[in-house]
Amino acid sequence: MTASLETRLAALEREVALQxxxxxxxxVIASYGPKVDTSDRIERARLLAELWxxxxxxxxxxxxxxxxxxxxxQAFESQHFGQVPEGVCHVFGLPYVKVDGDQATAxxxxxxxxxxxxxxxxxxxxxxxRVSMNRWQLVLCGDGRWRVRxxxxxxxxxxxxxxxxxxxxxxxxxxxxL
Amino acid sequence: MTASLETRLAALEREVALQxxxxxxxxVIASYGPKVDTSDRIERARLLAELWxxxxxxxxxxxxxxxxxxxxxQAFESQHFGQVPEGVCHVFGLPYVKVDGDQATAxxxxxxxxxxxxxxxxxxxxxxxRVSMNRWQLVLCGDGRWRVRxxxxxxxxxxxxxxxxxxxxxxxxxxxxL
Amino acid sequence: MTASLETRLAALEREVALQxxxxxxxxVIASYGPKVDTSDRIERARLLAELWxxxxxxxxxxxxxxxxxxxxxQAFESQHFGQVPEGVCHVFGLPYVKVDGDQATAxxxxxxxxxxxxxxxxxxxxxxxRVSMNRWQLVLCGDGRWRVRxxxxxxxxxxxxxxxxxxxxxxxxxxxxL
Numbered sequence: 001m002t003a004s005l006e007t008r009l010a011a012l013e014r015e016v017a018l019q020x021x022x023x024x025x026x027x028v029i030a031s032y033g034p035k036v037d038t039s040d041r042i043e044r045a046r047l048l049a050e051l052w053x054x055x056x057x058x059x060x061x062x063x064x065x066x067x068x069x070x071x072x073x074q075a076f077e078s079q080h081f082g083q084v085p086e087g088v089c090h091v092f093g094l095p096y097v098k099v100d101g102d103q104a105t106a107x108x109x110x111x112x113x114x115x116x117x118x119x120x121x122x123x124x125x126x127x128x129x130r131v132s133m134n135r136w137q138l139v140l141c142g143d144g145r146w147r148v149r150x151x152x153x154x155x156x157x158x159x160x161x162x163x164x165x166x167x168x169x170x171x172x173x174x175x176x177x178l
Numbered sequence: 179m180t181a182s183l184e185t186r187l188a189a190l191e192r193e194v195a196l197q198x199x200x201x202x203x204x205x206v207i208a209s210y211g212p213k214v215d216t217s218d219r220i221e222r223a224r225l226l227a228e229l230w231x232x233x234x235x236x237x238x239x240x241x242x243x244x245x246x247x248x249x250x251x252q253a254f255e256s257q258h259f260g261q262v263p264e265g266v267c268h269v270f271g272l273p274y275v276k277v278d279g280d281q282a283t284a285x286x287x288x289x290x291x292x293x294x295x296x297x298x299x300x301x302x303x304x305x306x307x308r309v310s311m312n313r314w315q316l317v318l319c320g321d322g323r324w325r326v327r328x329x330x331x332x333x334x335x336x337x338x339x340x341x342x343x344x345x346x347x348x349x350x351x352x353x354x355x356l
Numbered sequence: 357m358t359a360s361l362e363t364r365l366a367a368l369e370r371e372v373a374l375q376x377x378x379x380x381x382x383x384v385i386a387s388y389g390p391k392v393d394t395s396d397r398i399e400r401a402r403l404l405a406e407l408w409x410x411x412x413x414x415x416x417x418x419x420x421x422x423x424x425x426x427x428x429x430q431a432f433e434s435q436h437f438g439q440v441p442e443g444v445c446h447v448f449g450l451p452y453v454k455v456d457g458d459q460a461t462a463x464x465x466x467x468x469x470x471x472x473x474x475x476x477x478x479x480x481x482x483x484x485x486r487v488s489m490n491r492w493q494l495v496l497c498g499d500g501r502w503r504v505r506x507x508x509x510x511x512x513x514x515x516x517x518x519x520x521x522x523x524x525x526x527x528x529x530x531x532x533x534l
Contacts, residue, residue, distance in 0.1 A: 005183060005184070005187060005361060006361070008187055008191065009187065009361060009364055009365065009368070012187070012190055012191065012194060012368055013364065013368065015194055015198065016194060016368055016371055016372060016375070019194070019197055019198065019201060019375055020371065020375065020534065022201050023375060023378050023533075023534050024533035024534055026450065027452060027453070027529070027533045027534055028533065029450060030450040030451060030452040030453075030463075030464070031452050031525055031528075031529045033449065033450075033465060034452065034463050034489070034522045034523070034524075034525035035525055035526075035529075037489075037512065037519075037522060038519050038522050038523045038525075040519075047526065084514060084519070085514040086513075086514050087487075087511070087512045087513040087514040088512070088514075089465055089487050089489070089512040090465075091269075091447075091449040091465045091467055091487070092449050092450040092465075093211065093269040093270050093271070093449070093450070094204065094207060094208040094211075094270040094271070094272065094273065094286075094450065095208060095450065096205060096208040096209050096212065097205070097208075107208075107212050108208075108450075109211060109267055109268075109269045109270075109291075111269055111289075111291065111304075111467075113465075113467065113484055113487040113512065115487075115512075115513055124485075124486075124511075125483050125484060125485060126467075126484040126485075126486075126487040126512075127303050127305075127483075127484065128291055128303060128304040128305065128306065128484065129302070129303060129304075130302075130304075131265075131267050131269070131291040131293075131304040133212070133215075133267070144532065144533075145532070145533055146533055155265070155302075156215065156265045156266070156267040156291065156293075156304075157264075157265040157293055158262060158263040158264050158265040158266075163215075163216050163218075163262070166212045166215060166216050167212075167216045168212075169209055169212035169213055169216070170213075170225065172209075173205070173209045173213075176322065176323070177201075177202035177205045177206065177322075177323055177324055178198065178201050178202055178205055183361060183362070183365060186365055186369065187365065190365070190368055190369065190372055193372055193376065194372060197372070197375055197376065197379060200379050269447075271389065271447040271448050271449070272382065272385060272386040272389075272448040272449070272450065272451065272464075273386060274383060274386040274387050274390065275383070275386075285386075285390050286386070287389060287445055287446075287447045287448075287469075289447055289467075289469065289482075305481050305483075306469055306481060306482040306483065306484065307480070307481060307482075308480075308482075309443075309445050309447070309469040309471075309482040311390070311393075311445070333443070333480075334393070334443045334444070334445040334469065334471075334482075335442075335443040335471055336440060336441040336442050336443040336444075341393075341394050341396075341440070344390045344393060344394050345390070345394045346390075347387055347390035347391055347394070348391075348403065350387075351383070351387045351391075354500065354501070355379075355380035355383045355384065355500075355501055355502055356376065356379050356380055356383055
């Protein structure tokens with residue numbers, strides 16, 4: 001009986017750890033929006049870049065590929081810092097997450113919303129500026145936290161490379177639901 | 179004491195299985211976007227249709243009701259296949275999920291974004307084409323995977339039938355939080 | 357050995373309860389959209405207001421601060437009730453959730469979509485009317501359900517107070533992933 005309890009307990013521990021990883025990966029992704037949309041200067045962008053591993057990569061569609069936290073933080077200087085005081089909002093769609101040991105991959109969409117200043121006060125609206133797919137590759141670090149080692153971001157404009165990355169869903173979702 | 183451990187272990191097993199189902203249902207829904215937005219031909223639409231049970235139904239607001247995987251795959255031929263190379267993006271809002279044994283219901287919103295080609299290069303924007311409510315009815319299949327047996331999709335234009343389906347939230351959320 | 361089983365079981369119970377709270381808080385937030393978008397009269401708005409505690413607060417950016425369920429229900433009378441039959445859709449982005457005992461805080465974005473009637477039938481579109489940050493402060497009530505005691509909603513227009521509230525992500529995400 002104790003053996004049976006031991007077996008069941010060990011199975012539960014594995015399953016609960018997997019479910020924790022599923023929630024944790026979603027948390028890392030969910031923290032990006034509030035962090036980026038308050039990053040109006042390099043000090044805050046450096047905090048944002050800590051979502052990545054030291055040598056992490058952020059490959060931004062239509063912009064450039066940034067490698068390492070310093071480069072990632074600087075990526076926001078030219079355009080994003082100026083958008084923060086105008087209002088800019090990174091809304092994230094539901095992610096598909098695959099956890100494999102201390103590695104994880106997630107696919108989700110992001111919509112960057114900005115106020116539409118072409119309209120009068122009465123007709124306040126926002127507009128979807130960038131609509132992108134994101135493929136997040138994360139790693140569970142020694143301190144127990146998941147960090148991004150590679151994020152591919154591509155505008156959803158039908159390019160072959162973008163669709164190829166998105167088709168990763170086939171392999172990711174081929175096995176069990178989580 | 180062993181009896182107590184047994185009781186607690188059994189309670190944990192039930193709870194952990196329920197939480198797994200909650201994550202799994204969200205995964206099925208989250209996999210739809212990347213699958214549909216890369217479905218530019220019937221072979222890929224057939225893979226997409228495998229999210230449904232063999233006799234599953236997809237009832238698309240303003241389009242038609244499709245029954246069975248073959249019909250569901252063909253539903254994308256007339257319009258969607260042509261949109262994929264232009265860029266089309268099914269962004270999903272947070273779902274409310276109710277699991278009841280091997281059945282589950284989920285309510286969420288979907289926003290289909292498309293590039294706005296009426297603007298010049300400088301002013302790249304996207305626009306929300308279809309904004310819909312979705313009621314997903316899923317079943318846990320023999321292979322351990324959740325599949326869709328019925329998906330109702332309706333544009334959020336205030337029609338009485340749409341609001342009636344959305345009011346399912348009252349019964350779904352009447353009991354415990356999950 | 358039994359002592360070790362007891363220790364492991366207790367650790368699992370704590371972890372599974374935490375994960376349940378994480379899912380439960382997301383469920384409360386996810387139920388808001390279907391409830392509000394079917395609230396076309398005071399009776400339904402009162403059901404919606406039950407997501408809050410009796411003395412809960414809903415502080416709506418650009419509108420007003422409402423305290424208590426009665427006031428919260430009435431907040432929807434002047435404008436929202438009339439939008440429901442036209443179609444109005446509260447799409448929610450992925451929330452970041454921090455649970456601390458019987459208290460929880462969540463940050464997420466909301467996008468209120470409405471049909472764009474300035475376009476003809478052919479070109480049906482929706483538009484993002486309000487894009488907001490939301491800071492939800494919830495409490496686990498005696499009946500085992502999470503309820504909102506304070507929700508701060510602010511349009512993402514770059515105001516200092518809005519950005520300050522959003523920077524709460526720094527403290528929320530400073531510790532473990534969940």
